[in-house]
Amino acid sequence: MALVTDLINLNLTDSTPKIIAEYIWIGGSGMDLRSKARTLSGPVDDPKKLPKWNYDGSSTGQAPGEDSEVILYPQAIFKDPFRRGNNILVMCDAYTPAGEPIPTNKRCAAAKIFSNQEVEKEVPWYGIEQEYTLLQREINWPLGWPQGGFPGPQGPYYCGIGADKAFGRDIVDAHYKACLYAGINISGINGEVMPGQWEFQVGPAVGISAGDELWVARYILERITEIAGVVVSFDPKPIPGDWNGAGAHTNYSTKSMREEGGYEVIKKAIAKMGLRHKEHIAAYGDGNERRLTGRHETADINSFSWGVANRGASIRVGRDTEKEGKGYFEDRRPASNMDPYVVTSMIAETTILWNKS
Amino acid sequence: MSLLNDLINLDLTDSTKKIIAEYIWIGGSGMDLRSKARTLPKPESDPKKLPKWNYDGSSTGQAPGEDSEVILYPQAIFKDPFRGGNNILVICDAYTPTGEPIPTNKRHAAAKIFSHPEVEKEVPWYGIEQEYTLLQKDINWPLGWPKGGFPGPQGPYYCGIGADKAFGRDVVDAHYKACLYAGINISGINGEVMPGQWEFQVGPSVGISAGDEVWAARYILERITEIAGVVVSFDPKPIPGDWNGAGAHTNYSTKSMRDEGGYEIIKKAIEKLGLRHKEHIAAYGEGNERRLTGHHETANINTFKWGVANRGASIRVGRDTEQEGKGYFEDRRPASNMDPYVVTSMIAETTILL
Numbered sequence: 001m002a003l004v005t006d007l008i009n010l011n012l013t014d015s016t017p018k019i020i021a022e023y024i025w026i027g028g029s030g031m032d033l034r035s036k037a038r039t040l041s042g043p044v045d046d047p048k049k050l051p052k053w054n055y056d057g058s059s060t061g062q063a064p065g066e067d068s069e070v071i072l073y074p075q076a077i078f079k080d081p082f083r084r085g086n087n088i089l090v091m092c093d094a095y096t097p098a099g100e101p102i103p104t105n106k107r108c109a110a111a112k113i114f115s116n117q118e119v120e121k122e123v124p125w126y127g128i129e130q131e132y133t134l135l136q137r138e139i140n141w142p143l144g145w146p147q148g149g150f151p152g153p154q155g156p157y158y159c160g161i162g163a164d165k166a167f168g169r170d171i172v173d174a175h176y177k178a179c180l181y182a183g184i185n186i187s188g189i190n191g192e193v194m195p196g197q198w199e200f201q202v203g204p205a206v207g208i209s210a211g212d213e214l215w216v217a218r219y220i221l222e223r224i225t226e227i228a229g230v231v232v233s234f235d236p237k238p239i240p241g242d243w244n245g246a247g248a249h250t251n252y253s254t255k256s257m258r259e260e261g262g263y264e265v266i267k268k269a270i271a272k273m274g275l276r277h278k279e280h281i282a283a284y285g286d287g288n289e290r291r292l293t294g295r296h297e298t299a300d301i302n303s304f305s306w307g308v309a310n311r312g313a314s315i316r317v318g319r320d321t322e323k324e325g326k327g328y329f330e331d332r333r334p335a336s337n338m339d340p341y342v343v344t345s346m347i348a349e350t351t352i353l354w355n356k357s
Numbered sequence: 358m359s360l361l362n363d364l365i366n367l368d369l370t371d372s373t374k375k376i377i378a379e380y381i382w383i384g385g386s387g388m389d390l391r392s393k394a395r396t397l398p399k400p401e402s403d404p405k406k407l408p409k410w411n412y413d414g415s416s417t418g419q420a421p422g423e424d425s426e427v428i429l430y431p432q433a434i435f436k437d438p439f440r441g442g443n444n445i446l447v448i449c450d451a452y453t454p455t456g457e458p459i460p461t462n463k464r465h466a467a468a469k470i471f472s473h474p475e476v477e478k479e480v481p482w483y484g485i486e487q488e489y490t491l492l493q494k495d496i497n498w499p500l501g502w503p504k505g506g507f508p509g510p511q512g513p514y515y516c517g518i519g520a521d522k523a524f525g526r527d528v529v530d531a532h533y534k535a536c537l538y539a540g541i542n543i544s545g546i547n548g549e550v551m552p553g554q555w556e557f558q559v560g561p562s563v564g565i566s567a568g569d570e571v572w573a574a575r576y577i578l579e580r581i582t583e584i585a586g587v588v589v590s591f592d593p594k595p596i597p598g599d600w601n602g603a604g605a606h607t608n609y610s611t612k613s614m615r616d617e618g619g620y621e622i623i624k625k626a627i628e629k630l631g632l633r634h635k636e637h638i639a640a641y642g643e644g645n646e647r648r649l650t651g652h653h654e655t656a657n658i659n660t661f662k663w664g665v666a667n668r669g670a671s672i673r674v675g676r677d678t679e680q681e682g683k684g685y686f687e688d689r690r691p692a693s694n695m696d697p698y699v700v701t702s703m704i705a706e707t708t709i710l711l
Contacts, residue, residue: 034517037546055516056654059516060516097676097680222518
């Protein structure tokens with residue numbers, strides 16, 4: 001058994017200049033990640049220098065069988081924590097052979113918004129808090145929970161330690177280092193309120209890279225759970241009842257918000273967000289109505305509210321932002337299964353480009 | 358167990374000049390790989406300089422007991438990823454003591470075709486997409502499938518990730534690096550549509566080396582599954598019903614096809630293949646009729662058709678080949694248990710010589 005690991009861990013840099021590039025894309029459901037690997041003749045660090053590729057879209061619900069090629073455009077490179085050496089992970093988006101983004105490609109439209117001059121000028125920063133739940137593989141019940149039963153009520157688990165309070169830390173810690181190795185801007189991790197639920201944060205990341213980094217962090221997480229024999233769920237309310245849901249709170253600031261007088265800019269931005277509450281909610285993840293109930297540190301899905309240090313609001317402003325008169329705010333509405341390309345670009349669009357008319 | 362691994366992983370280059378050469382050949386069924394090792398006095402990189410050897414053909418269904426010696430002619434050398442150092446794997450083919458290829462030796466006739474001047478001139482390139490299924494050892498049921506039951510239907514598994522979608526990736530990834538280390542032209546891997554099924558691609562390789570490299574890659578794969586305690590199957594339809602089969606799609610081009618105006622050459626070549634459909638099918642692997650049904654991204658075994666980007670055709674031409682007016686085409690008919698010596702040389706013969 002150890003000999004398979006010897007082969008997996010072979011350092012090829014002494015044997016060959018060739019590298020392995022794992023091309024990653026989002027499949028037909030909008031949440032299923034797919035990937036396959038190819039050999040390249042030497043190391044590459046610029047995505048523009050990577051060849052386009054294609055895949056069988058008829059096998060992912062993204063093309064018909066008689067015209068099945070979907071083209072992959074490489075967009076971002078990260079170091080491969082599984083293969084190491086000079087091997088890479090490549091985040092891609094998907095196009096028809098004629099060069100049109102396929103319907104499930106949300107990155108293309110987001111990239112357009114982020115390259116708008118008004119938006120570029122504001123250098124939008126994002127910090128995304130990705131929550132997720134680990135499940136036992138064959139029974140799809142949270143990791144650490146007794147089969148056919150429940151653990152003690154929430155209370156001891158948030159940031160908890162100990163074999164009776166923290167379930168799956170090896171995955172979380174492996175993921176943290178793997179992401180740092182890969183070059184992802186992972187800023188922290190913590191155990192969540194519901195046992196078996198965890199969170200990692202990515203950011204601050206600028207513009208389109210927030211989405212790229214979050215998707216690759218999700219990819220690395222699911223590859224690690226695959227190795228650990230555990231299933232990762234991004235469902236926003238995996239267990240109904242008195243158990244917290246899982247969100248992807250999105251922290252946001254623009255240049256104007258980060259400078260003197262920024263607090264006024266923040267308040268104006270939040271007001272605009274309030275006027276587009278329904279549109280944002282519709283794009284913030286499927287099944288979010290099961291999570292945004294007004295309880296368990298959420299605001300009800302039908303109300304828009306904001307407040308300083310208020311975890312029961314739709315948007316929370318930190319006390320330090322209020323004190324310093326500048327900073328950022330936290331949109332707590334997005335669900336854990338949101339698409340970061342959609343959410344980040346929509347927040348930029350609403351707060352920078354959209355006018356009440 | 359760790360002391361055994363220490364010994365397996367001993368680097369002998371400091372202790373001795375001697376190397377170990379693992380001689381590999383194909384047994385009597387045409388799909389069973391066999392190998393045995395011998396010590397050589399020093400490193401060697403030219404197969405012509407390696408000594409011929411022999412084996413007991415009566416134990417592999419390739420010779421009678423009273424005249425059992427079959428001679429091994431070394432044909433290709435690869436670095437040994439299991440022994441490391443200067444140790445090597447040697448792909449061989451088999452001959453009688455009087456120098457005739459034995460009946461199961463398909464390499465010999467293929468090499469003749471590839472050394473034909475008309476064929477050599479065209480520098481035929483091959484890219485072979487080898488699919489295979491991993492099975493749990495004692496029950497011969499696909500890896501990751503519940504005992505006595507089935508996983509959820511196909512959909513999530515193609516290029517999928519996660520413990521509920523990808524079964525056996527450590528074998529696949531170990532194989533990828535091992536082949537690169539060995540010097541095999543492995544160009545990629547992916548998870549396949551049926552859970553527990555995978556694919557690797559070898560190429561572009563020229564002429565006879567395509568067959569040598571695919572056989573060496575198959576050998577390395579089965580040695581790795583042996584370590585992992587898992588069984589590899591090259592059956593073209595391991596599970597009947599609504600589950601994809603396993604193929605060995607063979608991508609092909611000649612110099613003329615890769616040059617300006619190549620698309621016309623490609624179309625002519627495809628026509629010739631269409632006229633010999635039955636002959637090719639007969640040589641494209643046993644049991645292929647269970648796989649080529651017209652469903653599950655195959656064309657029916659009795660029909661020959663081709664199309665651009667059409668995965669339901671016998672032969673598929675990629676969109677970029679169509680767009681650029683030159684390139685290559687993909688013969689999707691060969692089964693996973695095809696003999697690459699037979700398939701590659703037959704395609705060259707039909708398209709160049711006939």
